[in-house]
Amino acid sequence: MKEKEDTFVAIDVETTGLSPFANELIEVSAIKYKGSKKLDTFSTLIKPKVQIPYYITRITGITNEMVKNAPIVEEVMPELINFVGDLNIVAHNANFDYKFIQNYSKNSFSKNKVIDTVPIGRKLYPELPNHKLGTIAKHIGITEDGFHRAEFDCECCAKIYMEYLKAV
Secondary structure, three states: OOHHHOEEEEEEEEEOOOOOOOOOEEEEEEEEEEOOEEEEEEEEEOOOOOOOOHHHHHHHOOOHHHHOOOOOHHHHHHHHHHHHOOOEEEEOOHHHHHHHHHHHOOOOOOOOOEEEHHHHHHHHOOOOOOOOHHHHHHHOOOOOOOOOOHHHHHHHHHHHHHHHHHHO
């Protein structure tokens, strides 16, 4: 099977901070693709055990009120593990997202290949001033503003990966 026909899952998480061990997930999204065709979406807010810090709410728009009736991470992870299966995981700055999902899934994604769109962006668009998700997304024509929400970031990340698949 050609790489262009690969089925993959774009993943993004939103969290209460930067440490996968000291901080918690507050949103996870995963979108399954076959080539450029979206097959399925898994997306949920997650109720953390701590209050969401104000600065995180400013970045993500996710409030404590929004997550008060959301499932807890222990309910979400089995569903995410099942959704992703053994497919390749694509994420922007993948190490961040991967460490969180690994920590909260008890390392259930150890056999999944992880593809980071940051180095892909650097390779495809070396002229950009930086290779943040928003910068690359705007460069490839994504003009909506929904960054720092997991599902939107998944879609942007997937589009960057699809641009890469077209170029290889």
